Amino acid sequence: MKNYEIAVIAGDGIGKEVVPASLKVLEAVAEIHGGLNFKYKEFPWSSEYYVEHGKMMPDDGLDILQNFDAIFLGAIGNPDLVPDHVSLWGLLIKIRREFEQQINIRPAKYFKGLRSPLVNPNDFDLIVVRENSEGEYSEVGGKIHKGEEEIAIQNAVFTRKGTERAMRYAFELAKKRRGHLSSATKSNGIVHSMPFWDSVFNEVKKDYPEVKTASYHIDALSAFFVTRPQEFDVIVASNLFGDILTDISGAIMGSIGIAPAANINLNGKYPSMFEPVHGSAPDIFGKGIANPIGQIWTAKMMLDHFGEQELGQKLLETVEEVTKDGIKTGDIGGSFTTVEVADEICNRLKKLASV
């Protein structure tokens, strides 16, 4: 029996709906495997926790999480209770940074049974490798003066190590896929960090002559994600550019509600964290209509991370079949609830187990 201990942080908003639904699916997956055992420990860390305790997680929160094999997270953010930069930096981004989860992988593909807003979705299949530890998301900067003289300064941080690490990961991934890597830049407008990004890309690519490369300014690239996504294989992007691109790649699949993400710790010192691309969606929270597929596909990425690729593939195929058969939530044109979709996926998985 292979045992995995998973820290579960549902977080805020629809995180509290899609996480429990997805845990049921993980249980069904363990059942069809037979030799897998997941042990979950749930943590109530969230904006509500902040209101009660004045912090997003206890002071020893990271020490507690460190011993788990993975972290399974829903979403963080309830701006009515806690400003977003406080809640995200106090939990989500804190874990990403302190646990050296330097890469955020976010796949998107034409998904069976989904109504992509594209006229010709043309079977696109891409992965964005987002630098996850630095870049535009930094605490370097500050505010001075008041009133009309008020100034806010925000510095982006691009280290050679961090930039090269993201790029090498993306090149290795491209080698295993269709051998094409695109870099997201903006060196025409951002005069220090982005020319640096380009020069590191040009250096690193010499080590990967078998990978075809291209570089696009982020504004044009965002448009190409909409007009011709089928031309992309792997895309490497800075923290902010990767964040924005992956809301687009979610949208062209049919809904951000199905888009998955994996925050990967590459050095094995800390657990990796699996969460959907989407946030806490306060506009639909409480209605039971959130799409659980992003969270379930994230569970598939966790299975891949544990070396259970075959099982992960079976899970994703089952999700696609259920979608194709019309058992889907409102955001993708169905009328089923979060729980109904997850239950149908569980039932089909259990049927697989019994044959």
Ligand SMILES: NC(=O)C1=CN([C@@H]2O[C@H](COP(=O)(O)OP(=O)(O)OC[C@H]3O[C@@H](n4cnc5c(N)ncnc54)[C@H](O)[C@@H]3O)[C@@H](O)[C@H]2O)C=CC1
């Ligand atoms: N990784 C995280 O935990 C993230 C947290 N956030 C936080 O989430 C809160 C809301 O942020 P927004 O900008 O509104 O982004 P969002 O991703 O929560 O929602 C954007 C839109 O997509 C819809 N949507 C998202 N997930 C869905 C799902 N599973 N099923 C159906 N529809 C879905 C929402 O209803 C909304 O209309 C904020 O507090 C924000 O800071 C935002 C993005 C990521």
Ligand SMILES: CC(=O)C(=O)O
């Ligand atoms: C914070 C956010 O939007 C993300 O990590 O995708």
Ligand SMILES: [K+]
């Ligand atoms: K999330």
Ligand SMILES: [Mn+2]
């Ligand atoms: Mn985002």
